[in-house]
Amino acid sequence: MTAIQNPLARSRSEPVDAKALRLALLEIIPECHQFHLIDENSYGTVYRAHHRTLNRLVAVKLVKCTRVDGDATNTYTSDNGGPPKDFSILQSIKHPHVLEIFFNIISDFVAGRTLFDYMQSEYQKQYRCGPASCFGLEELGCRDIMYQLCQAMAYVHGLGIVHRNLKLENILLTGDAIPFIKVAGFGLAARMPADGSKLKDINGSLDYMPPEMLDKSQPGYDHRADSWAAGVMLMEMLLLDTVYATQRSYPELDTPPFRWTDLHASGRLSAEGMELLEQLLCPNPMLRSTMTSALQLRWLMYHRPMYPNIIYPESE
Numbered sequence: 001m002t003a004i005q006n007p008l009a010r011s012r013s014e015p016v017d018a019k020a021l022r023l024a025l026l027e028i029i030p031e032c033h034q035f036h037l038i039d040e041n042s043y044g045t046v047y048r049a050h051h052r053t054l055n056r057l058v059a060v061k062l063v064k065c066t067r068v069d070g071d072a073t074n075t076y077t078s079d080n081g082g083p084p085k086d087f088s089i090l091q092s093i094k095h096p097h098v099l100e101i102f103f104n105i106i107s108d109f110v111a112g113r114t115l116f117d118y119m120q121s122e123y124q125k126q127y128r129c130g131p132a133s134c135f136g137l138e139e140l141g142c143r144d145i146m147y148q149l150c151q152a153m154a155y156v157h158g159l160g161i162v163h164r165n166l167k168l169e170n171i172l173l174t175g176d177a178i179p180f181i182k183v184a185g186f187g188l189a190a191r192m193p194a195d196g197s198k199l200k201d202i203n204g205s206l207d208y209m210p211p212e213m214l215d216k217s218q219p220g221y222d223h224r225a226d227s228w229a230a231g232v233m234l235m236e237m238l239l240l241d242t243v244y245a246t247q248r249s250y251p252e253l254d255t256p257p258f259r260w261t262d263l264h265a266s267g268r269l270s271a272e273g274m275e276l277l278e279q280l281l282c283p284n285p286m287l288r289s290t291m292t293s294a295l296q297l298r299w300l301m302y303h304r305p306m307y308p309n310i311i312y313p314e315s316e
Contacts, residue, residue, distance in 0.1 A: 029049075029060065029105075029106070031051055031052050031053050032049040032050065032051050032052070032058065032060060032106070033049065033050055033052065034049055034050045035047045035048070035049045035060070036048045036049070038059070045061070045062045046059055046060070046061045046062075047059070047060045047061075047062075048060075048109055051106065056109075057109040057111070058106050058107065058108065058109050059106070059107045059108065059109045059110075060105055060106055061105050061107070062105060089161055089186055089189045089190075089191065090107075090186040090189070092159060092161075093155070093156060093159065093161070093186075094313065095151075095152050095155050095156070095312070095313060096152075096310050096311075096312065097148050097149070097151060097152035097180075097181050097182060097183055098152050098155075098156065098182065098183050099172065099182045099183065099184040099186075107184075108182075110172040110173075110174060110182050110184075111174070112172060112173045112174045113172075113173055114168060114169050114170070114171060114172055114173065115145070115168045115169075115171035115172075115173060115179075115181070115233070115237075116167075116168035116169045116171075117173075118173055118179065119137070119168065119236070119237065119240055122137060122240060123135065123240045126240065135239065135240040135241065136237070136238045136239055136240050136266055136268045137237045137238060137240065137268075138268070139238075139268055139269055139270060139273060141179070141237075142234060142237045142238060142273075143273065143299065143300070143303055144178070144179070144303070144305060144306045145171075145179055145181060145237070146230070146234055146276075146294075146300065147295075147300050147303050147305055148180070148181045148305075148307075149171070149181060149183065149230055149233075149291075150230070150291045150292075150294045150295050150300060151295070151312050152181070152183050153166075153183070153223075153226055153230070153291040154290075154291040154292040154294075154295060154315050155312070155313055155315050156183075157223040157226070157290065157291060157292065157315070158292075158315035160191050160192045161189055161190070161191055161192075162189065162190055162191075162192060162199060162221075162222065162223050162225060162226060163183070163185075163186060163188075163189050163226050163229075164188045164189060164190060164199075164203045164204045164225060164226070165185050165186075165187070165188040165189075165203065165204045165205060165208075165229075166183070166185075166204075166208060166226050166229035166230060166233065167185070167204075167205050167207075167208050167229065167233065168233060168236065169185070170183065170184050170185030171183060171184070171233070172184050178306045178307070180307060188203045188204060190203075192222060192223070197219075197220065198219055198220025198221055198222050199220050199221055199222065199225075200220040200221075202214065204225075204229070206248055206249075206250055207232060207242070207243075207244070207248055208228070208229035208232050208233075209225075209228075209229075210224070210225045210228035210229075210285065210288075211253070211255050211283050212225070212285050213225055214250070214251070214253055215253050221285065222285070223290065223291070224285045224288045224289075224290060225285075226291065227280050227288050227289055227290060227291055227294070228280065228281060228285075228288065230280055230291065230294075231277055231280030231281040232281070234276075234277055234280070235258065235259075235263065235277060235281070238263060238266065238268050238269055239259065239262060239263060239266070241259075242259075243258055243259055244256040244257070244258060244259065245257045245258070245259055255283065258281065270299070272297070272298040272299040273299045275297060275298070275299065276289070276294055276297045276299045276300065279293075279294070279297070280294065292315060
């Protein structure tokens, strides 16, 4: 039987046996027990556990970092040489579509899968049914996911926070038949400078980085970096494949051309949806749509959400 090769597939490090560490966790975090290793990467290790006080399943993430001495903002330096992590950022966000943090390393446990996993599953289903030119998620499903994402990120941006690592793997889906998203992966998030300047350090995953983040001739970037990443994710959903005509590489400043021809040929996106996508992927950040303004475009403004009873907090 021929193996199915998903073009979206990316290598992941295999989880390791952490039995000894789980025993140590019982002493470090006595309110949690029944630790089970979920994932391990360069940033840390994630466990599922039961929280005795909350009486619920939680996710415990051990981050490889060290507290900044004398810092009152709950900031830690990364042991792997990455940027400092401000744990107070995620703790300040309370939104239905953002992963809830109870304490620095303890968050809500989402029993489901990532958007990346969901798309892999859909790819395998469609592989058995037709030619690759037909691959892609249906527009209505993409529309609802984008509606939820824009609601979440419009609120986050209103707090002066930029995610900087939006990607398929950081969008969690509940186990429901209709995807209900939770934005996670705020480890690289940053607050916009109070003096009105822009962020300048390079962060995130290359395929989702906007042009202005890599171009040092630019003054920097702001929350519209997340708009670009959202546009890339939408195009990935529609194609169930990578969005660039050629592989993107660093430190190349020029963004490879997008596969607009393939997207048009698929017929999966309406004119209103194409309007939004083109505005999210505008190379000029000053002309690029924000997540707030995206909700005012026709594709999302007239969308009937699949979870109509969700009450969203007002953006600041």
